[in-house]
Amino acid sequence: MGTGMAIDGELLETFREETSERLDRIVQTLLAIETQGADPELISTLFRDAHSIKGNAGMLGFGEAQEIAHAMEDVIQTAAASGSLATGLINPLLAAGDAIRDVVAGATGLAPETVAALRAESAHATVPVPAASPDIAPHNGHQTEPNPTAETDDRTAAVVEASATDAPIDRAGSHGPNETSKPGGPRSIRVEAGKVDRLLDVVGETVLHRRRLDHLLKGGTSSGEGVEEELDHGELLLDELQRSVTRMRTLPLGSITGTYPRAVRDLAASAGKQVRLTMTGTDTQLDRLMLDGISETIVHLVRNSVSHGIETPARRIAAGKPEIGQLELRAEARGEWVAVSVRDDGNGVSPALLARGRERGSLSEVLAEAGMSTAAEVTELSGRGVGLDAVKRHVESLGGSVEVESEPGLGTSVTLLLPLMLSLVRLLLIESRGQMFGVPLANAIEVLQIGHTLSLAGRQSIDLRGESVPVRNVSEALGGAASEGGSHAVIVSASGRRVALTCDGILDEYEVVVKSLGPLLTGLPGYLGAAILADARIALILDPAVLVQGQASAASEAVADQPRRQRLKVLVVDDQLTVRELERSILETAGYSVVTAEDGRAALDVLHRDAEVALVLTDIEMPNVTGLELLAAIRAAPERPSLPVVVVTSRGDAEDRRLGAQAGADAYVVKSEFAQEGLLKIVRRLIDP
Amino acid sequence: MSGVCVHVRIADEHYAVPVEHVLEVAKLGDWTVVPGASRWLLGVINRDGQVLPLVDLAQLLGTRSTGRPACLLVVEDGERRAGLAVDEIINVRPVPARIEATESKLLSRAALVEGVLVGMLEIGLVLDEAADCDGDGHGH
Numbered sequence: 001m002g003t004g005m006a007i008d009g010e011l012l013e014t015f016r017e018e019t020s021e022r023l024d025r026i027v028q029t030l031l032a033i034e035t036q037g038a039d040p041e042l043i044s045t046l047f048r049d050a051h052s053i054k055g056n057a058g059m060l061g062f063g064e065a066q067e068i069a070h071a072m073e074d075v076i077q078t079a080a081a082s083g084s085l086a087t088g089l090i091n092p093l094l095a096a097g098d099a100i101r102d103v104v105a106g107a108t109g110l111a112p113e114t115v116a117a118l119r120a121e122s123a124h125a126t127v128p129v130p131a132a133s134p135d136i137a138p139h140n141g142h143q144t145e146p147n148p149t150a151e152t153d154d155r156t157a158a159v160v161e162a163s164a165t166d167a168p169i170d171r172a173g174s175h176g177p178n179e180t181s182k183p184g185g186p187r188s189i190r191v192e193a194g195k196v197d198r199l200l201d202v203v204g205e206t207v208l209h210r211r212r213l214d215h216l217l218k219g220g221t222s223s224g225e226g227v228e229e230e231l232d233h234g235e236l237l238l239d240e241l242q243r244s245v246t247r248m249r250t251l252p253l254g255s256i257t258g259t260y261p262r263a264v265r266d267l268a269a270s271a272g273k274q275v276r277l278t279m280t281g282t283d284t285q286l287d288r289l290m291l292d293g294i295s296e297t298i299v300h301l302v303r304n305s306v307s308h309g310i311e312t313p314a315r316r317i318a319a320g321k322p323e324i325g326q327l328e329l330r331a332e333a334r335g336e337w338v339a340v341s342v343r344d345d346g347n348g349v350s351p352a353l354l355a356r357g358r359e360r361g362s363l364s365e366v367l368a369e370a371g372m373s374t375a376a377e378v379t380e381l382s383g384r385g386v387g388l389d390a391v392k393r394h395v396e397s398l399g400g401s402v403e404v405e406s407e408p409g410l411g412t413s414v415t416l417l418l419p420l421m422l423s424l425v426r427l428l429l430i431e432s433r434g435q436m437f438g439v440p441l442a443n444a445i446e447v448l449q450i451g452h453t454l455s456l457a458g459r460q461s462i463d464l465r466g467e468s469v470p471v472r473n474v475s476e477a478l479g480g481a482a483s484e485g486g487s488h489a490v491i492v493s494a495s496g497r498r499v500a501l502t503c504d505g506i507l508d509e510y511e512v513v514v515k516s517l518g519p520l521l522t523g524l525p526g527y528l529g530a531a532i533l534a535d536a537r538i539a540l541i542l543d544p545a546v547l548v549q550g551q552a553s554a555a556s557e558a559v560a561d562q563p564r565r566q567r568l569k570v571l572v573v574d575d576q577l578t579v580r581e582l583e584r585s586i587l588e589t590a591g592y593s594v595v596t597a598e599d600g601r602a603a604l605d606v607l608h609r610d611a612e613v614a615l616v617l618t619d620i621e622m623p624n625v626t627g628l629e630l631l632a633a634i635r636a637a638p639e640r641p642s643l644p645v646v647v648v649t650s651r652g653d654a655e656d657r658r659l660g661a662q663a664g665a666d667a668y669v670v671k672s673e674f675a676q677e678g679l680l681k682i683v684r685r686l687i688d689p
Numbered sequence: 690m691s692g693v694c695v696h697v698r699i700a701d702e703h704y705a706v707p708v709e710h711v712l713e714v715a716k717l718g719d720w721t722v723v724p725g726a727s728r729w730l731l732g733v734i735n736r737d738g739q740v741l742p743l744v745d746l747a748q749l750l751g752t753r754s755t756g757r758p759a760c761l762l763v764v765e766d767g768e769r770r771a772g773l774a775v776d777e778i779i780n781v782r783p784v785p786a787r788i789e790a791t792e793s794k795l796l797s798r799a800a801l802v803e804g805v806l807v808g809m810l811e812i813g814l815v816l817d818e819a820a821d822c823d824g825d826g827h828g829h
Contacts, residue, residue: 239738435721478725517723517733519769520742520820526725530733530740538721538735 309346600625
């Protein structure tokens, strides 16, 4: 990592996933070129993928990957100019793709050789090949005909044969280290090295423990107390071992949803629909077995929404809905359950079915009987044969349940409630009156020292960067009496509300298995469960949704109504998820609120809907409506012609800048020099002086 | 029912729990207070990695409370498990069949054992009552 920028793991994971997808496609495209000939469309796909990998790798500091992708881009660009791609280039390009995969997985030192091989081949590649190589398949009857539509089955042979060039390639199309995370793939898991290290640490400690026991017992001085103490310690170690192994079995939901955005895009395109997929809570950890179990089910629900739920643009417009359908995949911990829901804003189920659902008390049961389809016809895309009945059966077999809500004309939402069982929650541990409490880390926004407090109608609040946030201590937040709180506070956020929860100390982050409080305490609001800490003490896990509610919400609302500065909203426009998320994380960390759009057209939709956007940060090259077209549209619109627009260029080339300036861009950021401070400085200068 | 019970003392009163319901007796260590819970609950305890509610039997039965309970009785009723906090575990022995009158709804009956009145705890009802969140009124 050479950027000096703090890159969070999730972003890195997104980058890896996206890169892996693009590399897969590069392999496919190269193979297609080899068998079908170098169609300009294929070359431009190839170029886009190499270009995107270069850009992303550069931003995230994978210098070698960037270098290789850059060389690929050059070679492909030359090919594009001539309208063909020499067969000799296919292998070095495949090899380059493999090298990038290795670099992203952690290998180093691959760039020089790979780049040299590419450039060498490019230099003497003069055979323009618009067709499959004629000498590839000795057993093939068509071999002597230079026929561009030669049998595609021979492409493997072609690759092996052609590897006579010195490129180090013997595994074209191999998927490298990511293979294992594919749904339905081999039954193996990829485990973060850190988790294994942790396990080894504990094993090491256990070996020492055994020796100490040995020593105590054989040393003759065996005081029972020492042995007992050592045995207690052993028990803790066993717990820790168990936890480490359990942790290895958990993966974030994101590990199975990485390919969804593309799948949805492709599905939607082939159904003549426009669908925007948003995914939230993909960092929710689930047991691997559970993930394996539900992966297909979620895909099925997503497919259903795209092919049956969401209408065609024409129908949506006729129904007075925005042209682009919204599809949301959301995962969240809900007490002892993880709720994974797929919601669309499509046509919903028919009023007749709804009525039957009300009669029966369960819409999901009625739909399971009727088959999930909410549209009349069954299309090829809907995954025939697997209806909601199968989904329901499957989820129930995992100990979960299915809820369906629908409103005719407005959409359907299917929620899978899965048992938390082995799911892990990351907690921030706090201490209040000698007891430990846990706040789910996802809801703990920041920690601070309570200084000056404001008071209104007997309720305390603090001024948090211009916003009034109510202050409560743990017992008060759980419905007890207000009393003197500690001097530390955690800002807890849930359902769009915040509270400063005071405590005597803030201890640590902790990853725990959530335990039930037992049947006597179910129904007690305020708790998600309990966690057992390494020293066997219990930490109660607080429910953020209850913490933020408070007793006298009316009073705290009055405080919140005081004039305050709104968080400034920035619209981030880029067709690449990695870039959008990187920009979002930089801006959000700096306190801006961020909305995103994946191309110029979607950005215009957002601007049309949302008058609060104070600045637009946009890429130039995007499908549908480009950045420059977006800029022109903003400047031409009557509403807010002077809305600040910052253009992100990938090359920083003079032509881009000139065109941008002409269209009225307020500033530039060059992607390859993308640095947190530079971007924030520009944004601040424009809207937040 | 074997009629064999674990006999316990709470303040100066004696109670018995049928052995069928008793999973474990132990010294009572520290517990974790659960703010907002029914006042019949002292809190929760960790028994072998399982979180169990700890019922304050003295409060629930309305006996005069006498400081910190020292002993723990882990009981089970169907799926439900809980710890009962008591002052002393006396012994395990049968309770005579002869029945004395009792008004507490938490007791199935009472018996005279060597001049001491012993209440037979109805564990199902004890757990029902302990789960009652409003926690009003003393043990009726």
